[in-house]
Amino acid sequence: MAGYLGWGMIEEGWRKGPWTAEEDKLLIEYVGLHGDGRWNSVARFAGLRRNGKSCRLRWVNYLRPDLKRGQITPHEENIILELHARWGNRWSTIAQSLPGRTDNEIKNYWRTHFKKKGKAASEHAEKSKTRILRQQQLQLQKQQLQQQQQNQIDMKNIMSLLDESEHRAQVRQEMVSMYSNSSEEQCLLSSMLNSEETLNDDILWGGLWNLDDNHANMDATCATSKPSLPSLLTPFY
DNA sequence: AAAGGAACCAACCGCTGCTAG
DNA sequence: TCTAGCAGCGGTTGGTTCCTT
Known part of the structure; x- marks a missing residue:
């Protein structure tokens, strides 16, 4: 069954070696009509004497329309x-x-x-790893800061809702004592609690539920004491 | 100008993981 | 659950082009 051998040979009925312009054209036409995937079908029905693997490779590496040509920048x-x-x-x-x-x-x-370049490359790789780790740490810190700010906003919103709750006085006192380490924080919370006037019990209790989750999820460093406001970092979802 | 080596790149090979029957 | 077929992946090969001497 095997035909002539060498580069561009035919083996077991399949052509090998460099693709011709005609083969490229056939493959492009077929993929244009039927889409890519099912590479063995492409090979069978496109009139190509190439196996599915070869068709896929040619398409993915060379013929795909979204390929960027030219040197790596x-x-x-x-x-x-x-x-x-x-x-x-x-x-x-x-x-x-x-x-x-x-x-x-x-x-x-x-x-x-x-x-x-062996050594040079591995040195670069090491530097890259270090840089990536540093970037990840900075990113984490940034996210924590943003979350902290968001939580303060959320806390403020919750407190404003508390104002209109029929249990507000009781819960307010509980919140102040639960989430404040210092007298300054207690003052801040108290002033927040007294400053807003909106009501939405669903949001309110949903938020408090999340705060409870936050409290439960708090890590070991925070677990030894009451959570201060900045320690309420866990997301509200 | 020619020869040899380096660099580049297309294509193949073998393996793995997924999925349908 | 097993098996065959398939797609996709990484490693490797070999032809071509470019550069240096």
């Missing part, structure tokens, strides 16, 4: 280095962060530009 190179430091040789994962670039392209680029 320094910015893309940095992204590759960063992501390789994070994920290793997970080329397809890395490629997802570089629109228009294929895993094969990134893999080839890495091999030619960084693999041989």
Whole structure:
């Protein structure tokens, strides 16, 4: 069954080697009509003597219309280095962060530009890891700060609703004592409790429910004492 | 100008995981 | 539950182009 051998050979009825313009045209036409996927069907019905794997590879790596041509930019190179430091040789994962670039392209680029540089690349990778960790820490701190601010706003809203609750006086006192470590915080809360006038019991008790969750989820560092306002960091969802 | 090596890139291979029967 | 078929992934190969001597 095998035909002639060599580059561009036919083996077991399938052609191998470089694709011709005619084959590309057939594949593009077929995918345009029927969409990609079902690569064995493509191979069978598009009039190509290529197996499904070969068709898929040609489409994904070369014919796809959204592919970006041209050299890898320094910015893309940095992204590759960063992501390789994070994920290793997970080329397809890395490629997802570089629109228009294929895993094969990134893999080839890495091999030619960084693999041989060994030490330099690994040093860069180490630096990248350190930088990524630092960025993650900063991001976490930022998120915590934002959450803290949001929680203060939420607390204020809840307190304003409390004002109109038929149990407001009792609950207010409970809240002040529960969530305040210092006399300053107690003053702040008391003033907040007395300043707003809105009513929505659903929101109110929903919010208090979340506050209870926050309280329950509080980590060990906070668990030893009453939670101060800034410690109410857990999200309201 | 020619030869040799390096770099680049398209394509293949083997393996893995998923899914339908 | 098992199995076959398939898609996708990472590693590798080999042809071509570019650069250096």
